[in-house]
Amino acid sequence: xxxHFDRSGLREALSRLPLEKGDVVFSHSNLGFFGRPADVSxxxxxxxxxxxxxxxxxxxxxxLIVPTFTYSFPRKQIFDPIHDASGMxxxxxxxxxxxxxLRSEDPCYSVAAIGAQADYLTKNAPIxxxxxxxxxxxxxxxxxxxxxxxxxxxxxxxxxxxRQLKVPYRFDKTFSxxxxxxxxxxxxxxxxxxxxxxxxxxxxxSKPFDALARERRVFHVAGLGRGQVGVxxxxxTFNCIQETLQRRPWFLTRAELLGIVNPIxxxxx
Numbered sequence: 001x002x003x004h005f006d007r008s009g010l011r012e013a014l015s016r017l018p019l020e021k022g023d024v025v026f027s028h029s030n031l032g033f034f035g036r037p038a039d040v041s042x043x044x045x046x047x048x049x050x051x052x053x054x055x056x057x058x059x060x061x062x063x064l065i066v067p068t069f070t071y072s073f074p075r076k077q078i079f080d081p082i083h084d085a086s087g088m089x090x091x092x093x094x095x096x097x098x099x100x101x102l103r104s105e106d107p108c109y110s111v112a113a114i115g116a117q118a119d120y121l122t123k124n125a126p127i128x129x130x131x132x133x134x135x136x137x138x139x140x141x142x143x144x145x146x147x148x149x150x151x152x153x154x155x156x157x158x159x160x161x162x163r164q165l166k167v168p169y170r171f172d173k174t175f176s177x178x179x180x181x182x183x184x185x186x187x188x189x190x191x192x193x194x195x196x197x198x199x200x201x202x203x204x205x206s207k208p209f210d211a212l213a214r215e216r217r218v219f220h221v222a223g224l225g226r227g228q229v230g231v232x233x234x235x236x237t238f239n240c241i242q243e244t245l246q247r248r249p250w251f252l253t254r255a256e257l258l259g260i261v262n263p264i265x266x267x268x269x
Contacts, residue, residue, distance in 0.1 A: 004035025005225035007049060014057050016222040017147075017231045021059035024117050024142055025231075026157065027066055029091040029149035034225035047094035050149070055115070063115030065139070066092040067156060072107045073175035073190045079107035080180040086112070091149070104135055107179055107190045109156070111135050117142070128172065128191040136160035140234045150227040153219040154206025157234060161241045162252065163193045169202045169253060169265060170195050198266035201255040208251045212240055 019025070031046055040046050054064055068086035072079035081103050086092040095101055096112040103112045104122040109129040113121050126133050136157055146155045162170055173194045178185040195202045213219035218236035221228050241252070250256045255263045 002036065003038040006038035007053065009224060010053050013222040013224040013229050014053060017220050017229065019057055019231060022061035023058055024063040024144040025058065025147040026139060026144055026155065027064065027147045027149060028151045028155055029089050030151065031091050031149060033150040034227040043090050044094065047091050050091060051095065058115065061116045063113055063117040063121065065111050065113040065121060066095045068092055068096045068103060068110045068112045069108065070110065073177035074108065078178045078180055078185060081105045081110060105179060107177055107188065108192050127189055130160045130163045130193045140238065143233060143235050145231050145233045146237065148230045152206055152210035153213040153230065153232050154209055157237060158209065158241065158252065159193050161238050165242060165245060169263065196265050197268065199264040201253060201258050201260045201263045203254050204252060205254045205257060208256060212244060216240060
């Protein structure tokens with residue numbers, strides 16, 4: 001049976017990226033797109049393969065974080081940080097379920113982390129998922145790196161950057177709900193950074209940012225099987241967006257691609 005990559009190929013691909021011992025990496029993933037791996041018989045073994053190689057590469061001082069978003073409060077659901085599954089793919093769910101994993105108690109944008117900085121990055125999640133001292137704020141302040149597995153240079157971290165730079169097409173929206181803690185439902189609120197619904201062209205589009213990051217050579221890519229692994233630092237992400245928004249205020253939305261220079265921004269009722 002034909003295979004597309006193996007452990008040594010993964011190890012070699014990671015070695016071609018600007019990753020170092022002790023790095024803190026946040027990873028969006030789609031492992032299936034790499035194709036068929038050698039000597040792997042199921043999804044658990046596939047996840048274990050990637051986890052082992054990434055953690056070996058990062059070393060004992062490194063940290064891996066994955067998104068375990070649930071959007072519980074907007075969906076009017078109780079958030080159970082212990083048992084609620086991640087909606088972000090098989091690898092993120094595998095990491096969440098790992099014995100060493102710590103998960104933040106964010107009812108919309110929780111993350112799971114393993115490694116030296118896991119406690120710092122997940123504890124005491126604030127009400128605002130993209131505000132001061134949120135996971136994304138802490139990630140930026142320690143200059144983490146986005147390690148995407150079969151995704152382009154885009155990531156959820158970009159929404160943090162948009163908020164810091166006060167883009168006009170998104171706003172803070174607060175939802176109420178319950179978080180399950182020690183068997184009891186505790187009332188809470190969650191504020192997230194959402195787009196205005198008045199114009200579909202305001203939807204997020206990562207492709208222009210990906211093109212920019214590649215052009216500036218700050219998104220580093222290595223092929224693996226039928227896919228790719230790529231790395232961009234939080235600092236480079238922030239700087240690229242900050243410099244570009246001044247000239248292209250809609251480049252992180254579909255509006256630029258559609259040639260819309262004045263999308264409709266109307267407050268929600």
